[in-house]
Amino acid sequence: MLDKPKDMINQVRELTYAEAIREAMGQAMEADPTVFILGEDIGTYGGAFGVTGDLIHRFGAERVIDTPIAELGIAGAAVGAALTGMRPILELQFSDFVTLAAEQIVNQAAKIRFMFGGKASVPLVVRMPSGSGTGAAAQHSQSLEAWFGHIPGLKVVQPSTPYDAKGLLLAAIDDPNPVLFFEHKLLYKMKGAVPIEPYRITIGQAVVRRAGTDVTIVGTSIMAVRALAAAEQLAAQGIEAEVIDLRSIRPMDTETIFRSVRKTSRLIVVYEGVKTLGVGAEISAAVAESDAFDFLDAPIMRLGGQEVPLPYNPVLEKAAVPQEDDIVAAALNLLRKDRR
Amino acid sequence: MSSSVEALRPNQRPELANLSDDTILESYRAMKLIRRFEERAEESYMRGFIHGTMHLSIGQEASAVGVVVALRASDTLTSTHRGHGHSIAKGADPALMFAEFFGKQTGYCGGRGGSMHIADVESGNLGANGIVGGGLPIAVGAALSAKMRKSDQVCVCFFGDGASNEGAFHEALNMASIWRLPVVFVCENNKYGMSMDIARSSAVPDIAQRAVSYAMPGISVDGNDVAAVRAVAETAIARARAGEGPSLIECKTYRIRGHSKSDRNFYRTKEEIEEWRGRCPIERLRNEVLGLGRLSADRFDAIDAAIEVEMEVAIEFAKASPNPDPARLTEDVYA
Numbered sequence: 001m002l003d004k005p006k007d008m009i010n011q012v013r014e015l016t017y018a019e020a021i022r023e024a025m026g027q028a029m030e031a032d033p034t035v036f037i038l039g040e041d042i043g044t045y046g047g048a049f050g051v052t053g054d055l056i057h058r059f060g061a062e063r064v065i066d067t068p069i070a071e072l073g074i075a076g077a078a079v080g081a082a083l084t085g086m087r088p089i090l091e092l093q094f095s096d097f098v099t100l101a102a103e104q105i106v107n108q109a110a111k112i113r114f115m116f117g118g119k120a121s122v123p124l125v126v127r128m129p130s131g132s133g134t135g136a137a138a139q140h141s142q143s144l145e146a147w148f149g150h151i152p153g154l155k156v157v158q159p160s161t162p163y164d165a166k167g168l169l170l171a172a173i174d175d176p177n178p179v180l181f182f183e184h185k186l187l188y189k190m191k192g193a194v195p196i197e198p199y200r201i202t203i204g205q206a207v208v209r210r211a212g213t214d215v216t217i218v219g220t221s222i223m224a225v226r227a228l229a230a231a232e233q234l235a236a237q238g239i240e241a242e243v244i245d246l247r248s249i250r251p252m253d254t255e256t257i258f259r260s261v262r263k264t265s266r267l268i269v270v271y272e273g274v275k276t277l278g279v280g281a282e283i284s285a286a287v288a289e290s291d292a293f294d295f296l297d298a299p300i301m302r303l304g305g306q307e308v309p310l311p312y313n314p315v316l317e318k319a320a321v322p323q324e325d326d327i328v329a330a331a332l333n334l335l336r337k338d339r340r
Numbered sequence: 341m342s343s344s345v346e347a348l349r350p351n352q353r354p355e356l357a358n359l360s361d362d363t364i365l366e367s368y369r370a371m372k373l374i375r376r377f378e379e380r381a382e383e384s385y386m387r388g389f390i391h392g393t394m395h396l397s398i399g400q401e402a403s404a405v406g407v408v409v410a411l412r413a414s415d416t417l418t419s420t421h422r423g424h425g426h427s428i429a430k431g432a433d434p435a436l437m438f439a440e441f442f443g444k445q446t447g448y449c450g451g452r453g454g455s456m457h458i459a460d461v462e463s464g465n466l467g468a469n470g471i472v473g474g475g476l477p478i479a480v481g482a483a484l485s486a487k488m489r490k491s492d493q494v495c496v497c498f499f500g501d502g503a504s505n506e507g508a509f510h511e512a513l514n515m516a517s518i519w520r521l522p523v524v525f526v527c528e529n530n531k532y533g534m535s536m537d538i539a540r541s542s543a544v545p546d547i548a549q550r551a552v553s554y555a556m557p558g559i560s561v562d563g564n565d566v567a568a569v570r571a572v573a574e575t576a577i578a579r580a581r582a583g584e585g586p587s588l589i590e591c592k593t594y595r596i597r598g599h600s601k602s603d604r605n606f607y608r609t610k611e612e613i614e615e616w617r618g619r620c621p622i623e624r625l626r627n628e629v630l631g632l633g634r635l636s637a638d639r640f641d642a643i644d645a646a647i648e649v650e651m652e653v654a655i656e657f658a659k660a661s662p663n664p665d666p667a668r669l670t671e672d673v674y675a
Binding site (some may be wrong): 034036062063068070073074075076078079080081082083084085086088103104107108112113114115116117119120121152155176177 | 453459461466471481482483671
């Protein structure tokens with residue numbers, strides 16, 4: 001064992017979200033020989049979004065496996081490997097392609113443990129770049145996390161900072177269950193403080209990003225980032241928003257939401273997936289069913305994706321999902337109605 | 341030593357001559373156990389002890405046994421919705437299978453899975469599968485895992501003629517071949533995907549022909565001849581274990597019963613069913629061995645009698661077992 005110099009421990013430096021994910025994979029592979037990555041163009045190419053980068057040079061083609069374009073097959077291969085003692089990390093090029101792999105994720109990975117009476121486990125991580133804003137249009141821009149949040153047996157995680165990306169990914173790799181890890185394409189270049197040492201963030205714990213007293217804004221993925229920026233605009237107008245980054249939708253930390261709503265009495269939920277039958281509906285219903293309902297002074301408001309496939313034109317694309325100004329306007333509207 | 345002497349005996353098929361007496365009796369016992377297990381399961385279903393549905397493999401026992409008996413205990417397999425035979429051949433305890441069929445807490449899956457999801461991962465049975473073609477990519481993953489862990493394990497992937505038309509078949513066989521994985525694909529071609537005749541559903545008459553596309557050996561074998569199946573399986577398993585890559589074996593067979601309990605056999609003739617009933621793999625092995633003057637009838641009769649007792653005890657165990665507690669319904673969704 002090498003003794004690490006004291007100043008290395010807990011040393012923090014700036015990394016991008018993509019670098020943080022790569023660092024988590026590298027550290028997990030160094031620590032555990034059963035961890036490996038498979039996916040399309042993740043080797044020499046370095047991944048469709050450059051996330052795996054140089055990992056093939058560090059760990060070789062046997063542990064950073066380039067696969068054919070066969071999402072159902074590679075998802076199944078990951079399930080079979082996970083079932084027999086390995087800890088695969090499957091990268092899909094775009095989260096939209098999970099539709100091709102859904103059979104293995106929904107019918108197999110999610111159900112194997114229960115169907116087999118608790119006598120098997122599938123420690124699998126599926127990493128997926130998701131979300132709109134890159135001009136990739138309808139088949140490369142979706143936010144499908146709510147689909148999988150509906151499936152018992154899966155965990156569904158959405159990091160919104162480099163720090164969370166590393167900590168949640170290391171927790172996902174350790175997890176004995178299948179974890180769907182939705183990365184946001186627009187966050188890959190975002191920089192933030194990330195400790196060098198490996199650390200884990202408990203899956204299923206939301207985080208209060210900003211304390212406030214007037215309105216609670218719950219955001220997922222990039223919408224937590226936009227909610228935080230919106231909160232600064234609102235502060236300039238004398239409104240103190242409390243911003244919660246949900247971080248995972250299954251399991252969902254409703255307690256942190258209830259606690260905040262009891263304090264602020266107003267709730268806005270912001271998410272990129274299509275508004276109808278989405279994460280916002282679940283959170284709204286959970287609050288309505290809880291004692292936090294009694295504390296509400298205004299109707300709950302949902303901001304979600306429009307009821308359209310994602311369009312190509314940048315103006316249309318922006319209009320299709322909530323933006324910072326939409327969140328500001330929604331909060332002002334909610335408070336104005338409330339005061340009337 | 342003895343097998344080489346037997347090989348020199350006249351009038352013995354080489355496949356059968358290569359099998360020792362013990363192997364013959366072991367194969368017979370496994371096939372008969374599967375047959376009687378399924379007949380008793382069917383009877384229990386009729387008497388109301390089993391709800392839901394089940395897919396019986398009566399008539400197909402030789403493909404399960406011929407392949408699995410050639411495996412090592414440490415090897416793995418993936419199975420299908422018609423998978424009782426694969427599990428039993430792999431050594432599953434019929435009592436725990438009956439208990440599962442009866443929905444009992446003592447069953448293989450604690451009553452959570454039923455007939456279509458029998459699994460025993462610890463013993464290498466990676467599970468029956470309710471999705472046609474579902475096990476194909478999983479077998480590739482198990483073989484990839486075996487190769488990465490250098491465990492010397494081979495994975496056998498059972499699937500039906502119906503599954504060979506799924507995209508998963510193509511993706512799985514191609515991956516297994518490019519990575520030279522230790523997996524043996526065994527297509528149990530029982531002629532029908534539910535009601536669809538293979539002649540109507542496949543562009544080629546033999547599923548084994550498709551192996552050409554994946555640069556792997558493909559062979560069709562009489563799936564009702566346990567010795568022939570075993571001979572082919574041994575070659576494919578040895579090849580897989582030696583790192584020479586996957587093979588595709590097509591066992592041509594027939595399911596005597598319908599697809600499931602809802603099948604009224606509108607799509608095939610009584611004559612066809614009767615013709616295949618005459619090719620019963622269990623009777624065939626017994627008669628052929630007796631005809632060659634190897635082994636005596638009482639060796640087979642003793643096995644039959646022991647199986648009857650085992651079935652009786654197993655069913656009583658299942659009947660007497662407790663139902664699962666609804667208060668524990670949501671346990672085991674997550675590890």
